[in-house]
Amino acid sequence: MTLAKKLLTATALAATIGVTFAAPASAYVTCNREGDCWHTDTRIQFPGVTLSFHDDNWWDRHRHERHYSWHDPDNDHDWHHGYWDHGEWRRM
DSSP states (O other), X not given: OOHHHHHHHHHHHHHHHHHHHXXXXXXXXXXXXXXXXXXXXXXXXXXXXXXXXXXXXXXXXHTTSTTOEEOOOOTTOOGGGEEEETTEEEEO
């Protein structure tokens, strides 16, 4: 392999790795109308449920407001298959 071809291959590989690592992960603070909030990585929807989606900066500004309650993720609450409602987990 010629030096030019090796250099081109290495540059292409470095660019690909750089793009892969530079891409930000999608994360949302998801809240319902009652103020229950939790992390999700997609804007999931459930029939008849109104959810709002915010970035982490939003949560940093609103976390101390009495209206909002934070729910940490755990193995019993899979946000792909449910949501918080009035402080209780609703499985879909």
